[in-house]
Structures are given as C-alpha cells and as structure tokens.
Amino acid sequence: MTSPVLELRGIDKRFAGVHALQDVNLTLYPGEVHALMGQNGAGKSTLIKVLTGVVSLDAGDILLEGRAIRPGSPLDAQKLGISTVYQEVNLCPNLSVAENIFAGYFPRRGALHGFGIDWPATHRQSRELLARIGLDIDVTRTLTSYSVAVQQMVAIARALKLSSKVLILDEPTSSLDDDEVRRLFDVLRRLREQGLAILFVTHFLNQVYAISDRITVLRNSRRVGEWRASELGTPALIAAMLGRELAAAQARQSPPDDVDPNAADHVLLDAVRLGQTGQLQPIDLRVRAGEVVGIAGLLGSGRTELAKLLFGLEKPDEGELRIDGVPVSFATPAQAIRHGIAFCPEERKADGIVAELSLRENIALALQARLGARRCLTRAEQNALAERFVRALGIKAANLDMPIGLLSGGNQQKALIARWLATEPRLLILDEPTRGIDVAAKQEIMDEIMRLASTGMAVLFISSEISEVVRIANRIVVLRDRRKVGELPAGTSEDTVCEMIGAEHG
Ligand SMILES: Nc1ncnc2c1ncn2[C@@H]1O[C@H](COP(=O)(O)OP(=O)(O)OP(=O)(O)O)[C@@H](O)[C@H]1O
Ligand SMILES: [Mg+2]
The missing domain is CATH 3.40.50.300 (P-loop containing nucleotide triphosphate hydrolases)
Incomplete structure (x- = not known):
C-alpha cells in the first residue's frame, strides 16, 4: 500500500x-x-x-x-x-492565457537581454503544460476569449x-x-x-x-x-x-399537490416576438398566474438573455412585452419590479449578494427597494422577514447580523432566493437557483417554489439540471442557439428534453 x-x-x-x-x-x-x-x-x-x-x-x-x-x-x-x-x-x-499561467514566475532571458521575459519560452512552456491536460489552444489570446470551462x-x-x-x-x-x-x-x-x-x-x-x-x-x-x-x-x-x-x-415526504393549470387562466406575462439582435431571436412566451414554466437549454442558449429582457436589464429591439395584457417597456429593473417581476440572477457574486451587509439586510434589500425610501422597514420588520425565510429555506447562520459573505456558498444562494421571495412577486424569474445547493436543500427550495405557485405566483425556472426542470415545470420551453426551438408539456421525459436541447444544429 x-x-x-x-x-x-x-x-x-x-x-x-x-x-x-x-x-x-x-x-x-x-x-x-x-x-x-x-x-x-x-x-x-x-x-x-x-x-x-x-x-x-x-x-x-x-x-x-x-x-x-x-x-x-x-x-x-x-x-x-x-x-x-x-x-x-x-x-x-484581460491577460493572455500564457501570462495567466506564468504570472509571477515568467521564464527570464539572460543578463545580456537585461533579464527580460523570455516570451518564446513562456509560450512554449504554456503549450506544454496545456498539452499535459490535453488542451490545444492559442496561448497568446486573452483568457476572456475562452469559456469558463477552458x-x-x-x-x-x-x-x-x-x-x-x-x-x-x-x-x-x-x-x-x-x-x-x-x-x-x-x-x-x-x-x-x-x-x-x-x-x-x-x-x-x-x-x-x-x-x-x-x-x-x-x-x-x-x-x-x-x-x-x-x-x-x-x-x-x-x-x-x-x-x-x-x-x-x-x-417519506410526498410531493406537493399538482397545480391545476385550468384554475390559473390569467395570462400574466405575454412576450410576442420579443428579441434582441445578436442576443436572442424573436420568441413567443406566455406565463400564466400560478404556473411554473421551465426554461431548458445549454449554457449560452439564450436563457439568461431572455431573463434580462423580461426584467429590464436589457432592451429588446423587436417585438412586444405585455403584463396583464397591457404593453409595457422596462427601461430599468426598477420598473419591472414595480410591475411585480423579480429576478434572482445566476452570478451571485457579481449581481447578487452584498458581502458586507448582514444576512438580515441582504434578505430585506429587494423588498425595501420596492417599498421606496419613504417607507423604511423597521429593524423588527427586517428581523421578522429574515427569520421567516431562514426557517422556510433552512438557511444556516450563527445569527441574522452575520455579514452574508461569511455564510457558506450554498447558504448565500438561499439568502438570495429569500430576498426575491420576500418581495412577494407576481412573477419570479430564477436563473440556476439550485447551483451550489445540497440535495436536501434543493428539495426544500423546490417545495417552496411549488407552494408559492399554488398561491398564484408565476415562476420562470431556468436550470441546466433537466431532472429539476422536468420535476417542477407545468410547461417546458426549450432554447437552443439563442432561439426557442420548442415547448413541451408537463410529464415529458428527461430524455426527450435532452434530445431537444442537444439536437444537431439546424
Ligand atoms: N470567516 C468566517 N466567519 C464566521 N463563520 C464562518 C466563516 N467562514 C465560514 N463560516 C461558517 O462556517 C460554517 C462552514 O462553512 P463552509 O463554507 O465551510 O461550508 P461548506 O461545507 O463549504 O458549505 P457549501 O456547500 O454551502 O459551500 C458555516 O456555518 C459558515 O457560515
Ligand atoms: Mg463551500
């Protein structure tokens, strides 16, 4: 041994x-x-x-x-x-691949060359290192020109x-x-x-x-x-x-009752040929009150772009968006929030948590923004709100005053979901909500989403985990290459969804 x-x-x-x-x-x-x-x-x-x-x-x-x-x-x-x-x-x-690999440790040329960086050696050794893991890419290009995986x-x-x-x-x-x-x-x-x-x-x-x-x-x-x-x-x-x-x-837990799609006939959101050049081809999308619509598609298929158009983070240059049948156009997320839309983004570090604020403040943040400056939540109200969601989603923290940055990754993600649930939105857009979340907590979050949907909240559920989409959605919209390629009913098998997502390019 x-x-x-x-x-x-x-x-x-x-x-x-x-x-x-x-x-x-x-x-x-x-x-x-x-x-x-x-x-x-x-x-x-x-x-x-x-x-x-x-x-x-x-x-x-x-x-x-x-x-x-x-x-x-x-x-x-x-x-x-x-x-x-x-x-x-x-x-x-913004540095090249080779610079990233060798930053701080560049191969140097001799005294004759003033100990300058030996670029040919840097590039050659970078290529050799990458070859060791089976990767053959241009090491002089910037890191951003490659995917997160690369x-x-x-x-x-x-x-x-x-x-x-x-x-x-x-x-x-x-x-x-x-x-x-x-x-x-x-x-x-x-x-x-x-x-x-x-x-x-x-x-x-x-x-x-x-x-x-x-x-x-x-x-x-x-x-x-x-x-x-x-x-x-x-x-x-x-x-x-x-x-x-x-x-x-x-x-032992039984799955929550199915939502009756007929009971929820009110079309809350209606996107007609909505699109943005280069980002998303014009798509039709309807979401009814109480409905969970799953958005399935690979990374880069246009899922996040769609969410951003609906939430006023990006401006469509084609088509129309209607809320309750009335055409709207959101110049900013604040306007979308006023119409009852909430968006829990994928990148919690960049777009989400405010690391220095406490768990309590982070949860209260979006609700406070919706209420405006003239109606400040008292500390007691913030506490009650935070306590409710800490319990509902099983957030693990020593106390509510803890800076959220000190929570574990999964617990930060839960707090972010809590923040948007707290605004009691009419339509909640969740982009990869269960990323970094453990098996048990995933189920708790899915249960909470279904419970809220049964009270009339509409949900757009974006996830790369097809098994989750299939479990939770009343309807599944499939995106590929920034286009909607189909719509599938509840009960569709995971395999069928995967096939549609991964089908060869047209
Ligand atoms: N700097 C810190 N100050 C106070 N508490 C901390 C600090 N760092 C971590 N903790 C606490 O330690 C515990 C363990 O956190 P840790 O990040 O190790 O969890 P984890 O297993 O990685 O979870 P996850 O799957 O969510 O990433 C948590 O309760 C967390 O809030
Ligand atoms: Mg961790």
Whole structure:
C-alpha cells in the first residue's frame, strides 16, 4: 500500500459563534480522486481553507508526505505543492492565457537581454503544460476569449506548473455544461494517472460516482466517515450527509399537490416576438398566474438573455412585452419590479449578494427597494422577514447580523432566493437557483417554489439540471442557439428534453 501524500489529523476551527470544524481527519493518496461531501455549511470550504492557509487552524496537524506543514497563505501552500482551483476562476481575464499561467514566475532571458521575459519560452512552456491536460489552444489570446470551462483548465495548468502533489477543486463544475464537465473529468483522470491526489467538492451526486475513488463525508463540522466510492451507494451517501433521521424524513415526504393549470387562466406575462439582435431571436412566451414554466437549454442558449429582457436589464429591439395584457417597456429593473417581476440572477457574486451587509439586510434589500425610501422597514420588520425565510429555506447562520459573505456558498444562494421571495412577486424569474445547493436543500427550495405557485405566483425556472426542470415545470420551453426551438408539456421525459436541447444544429 502506498503511503498518503497528505494527512489532516484532528483539525479544529472556530469562528465567532460557529464551531466550523471539529476533530476532522482526512487522508489523500497519490493517484486518487477523493470527493469531499456534505450539506451546505458542513465545513467543506473551511477545511480546504485551513489546508491552503487561507484561515489558520485552532488545533490539529497537517502532514505532507509525512512531514508536518503549516501553510500561512495559499502561495505558501502552492509552493509546497498544494494548489487550489475555485469555482470562481481567480485569474486575470484581460491577460493572455500564457501570462495567466506564468504570472509571477515568467521564464527570464539572460543578463545580456537585461533579464527580460523570455516570451518564446513562456509560450512554449504554456503549450506544454496545456498539452499535459490535453488542451490545444492559442496561448497568446486573452483568457476572456475562452469559456469558463477552458478558463478553469488554464487555472489547473497554472496549478500544475508549480509541481503540484495535491490539486483541490471546490465546486469546479457548478457553472459547466455536461460536455465541459466530461472534458474536465478527462483532465482529472489524466492527472490521477500522473500520480496527483485530487480533492474534489461537489453537490452533484452523479459526478461523485463518475470520477471519485473515495469519499469523505462531513456533517455539522465533523467527519462522518470515509468510504470507497464503489462501496457507498447513493442512499447511504445521502444518509451520511443528512444523518439517518433526516434522510428518512426526506424519503417519506410526498410531493406537493399538482397545480391545476385550468384554475390559473390569467395570462400574466405575454412576450410576442420579443428579441434582441445578436442576443436572442424573436420568441413567443406566455406565463400564466400560478404556473411554473421551465426554461431548458445549454449554457449560452439564450436563457439568461431572455431573463434580462423580461426584467429590464436589457432592451429588446423587436417585438412586444405585455403584463396583464397591457404593453409595457422596462427601461430599468426598477420598473419591472414595480410591475411585480423579480429576478434572482445566476452570478451571485457579481449581481447578487452584498458581502458586507448582514444576512438580515441582504434578505430585506429587494423588498425595501420596492417599498421606496419613504417607507423604511423597521429593524423588527427586517428581523421578522429574515427569520421567516431562514426557517422556510433552512438557511444556516450563527445569527441574522452575520455579514452574508461569511455564510457558506450554498447558504448565500438561499439568502438570495429569500430576498426575491420576500418581495412577494407576481412573477419570479430564477436563473440556476439550485447551483451550489445540497440535495436536501434543493428539495426544500423546490417545495417552496411549488407552494408559492399554488398561491398564484408565476415562476420562470431556468436550470441546466433537466431532472429539476422536468420535476417542477407545468410547461417546458426549450432554447437552443439563442432561439426557442420548442415547448413541451408537463410529464415529458428527461430524455426527450435532452434530445431537444442537444439536437444537431439546424
Ligand atoms: N470567516 C468566517 N466567519 C464566521 N463563520 C464562518 C466563516 N467562514 C465560514 N463560516 C461558517 O462556517 C460554517 C462552514 O462553512 P463552509 O463554507 O465551510 O461550508 P461548506 O461545507 O463549504 O458549505 P457549501 O456547500 O454551502 O459551500 C458555516 O456555518 C459558515 O457560515
Ligand atoms: Mg463551500
């Protein structure tokens, strides 16, 4: 048996009010992909931060190839051979691919040339590194000219340059489509063959089984156990993540009553040949009160563009939008909000959370904006509102005054959904609402959406997870290449939807 490349022993970490890690052990072997699983707030990202020197640990040992280490910063960790690639690629978008790979470590030319950067060598070595993960792209182009998936692979190449022994990926696939996930996994398999130890965090259970050799589960800041992936079935994995009682309760839960489509005849939103040149071909879309309309399509199919047109973030240059049968044109989101439309965007870091504000303030934000400056929510009202949604969506936080930036990723996402639900919109547009959210919480959010729909709220549910769209939608609109290619009724199989989404270009 080979010896471990990395061992964490008895790791303990407290933040003010939160005991985030309690006596956690983790062992990584060279040449394995190891999944780190657990509910939102279980402590996964914190464990990674401890390991990579982002936060200090209170107790415990980190052993790299048997030697005790104590990285003081991510750079420190990288120099030791422990590299991390985050979901939000933290590279410089306007620099070239090669510059991103070598920033801070450029190959230099000799004294004769004044120690200038050796560009030919930089480019050649960049190409070699990318070849190691099977990627052949123009390394002189800017990073932004490539997809997020490719950008992530560039981040991996950068990590590899620093002769990594351990590669850590925290939710790397949450903004990738199926093809891109397959490519990333091909890369990970290559690296596994080359002897790297890979630690991988995800909320997609199927991905765990597709790629990992072993699984460690955290629950409430403690390690529940460690298994070979082949020996831990999905139900057992879920039970380990949730705890046995909770898992059993989940299984017993009956799906909410179906919405009666005839009871909701009022056409709330009617888009007629609505389009924007270069962004979205003219489409027809009707949403009735109480209806959940699913929008299915690959990344880049026009889903987000559609949402932005409906919410006044972009201006259509074709067609008409009607609310309650009356033509409207939104110059700003504020006007859309006044008409009862809410939009929970996909990019929570960029468009969503205000990291310095408290959880309470973040939840109250959109409602306050709708009420206007003359009707300020009192602190008591804000508290009541926040408490209600913390309970309804199971948001995990030490208290309501905690800056939202300190919540775990999944809990931030829930707070963002709460913010828009709090405005009691007539039409709620959700763009990838369950991204980064654990299995149990996904169900809670879907239940809450269905409950609200049954009270008459209309929902536009945008998701790359077809299984969710099929489960929740009364009707499914399929987009491809920025065009609406079809509409499918409730009860359509996942396969049929996938076929329509992925069908060959016309
Ligand atoms: N800097 C901090 N200050 C206070 N509390 C924190 C801080 N960082 C994390 N926490 C808390 O520690 C707990 C664990 O958070 P962590 O981010 O590790 O969860 P996670 O398992 O990665 O969850 P997710 O799946 O949602 O990303 C949470 O309760 C979180 O609010
Ligand atoms: Mg996390």
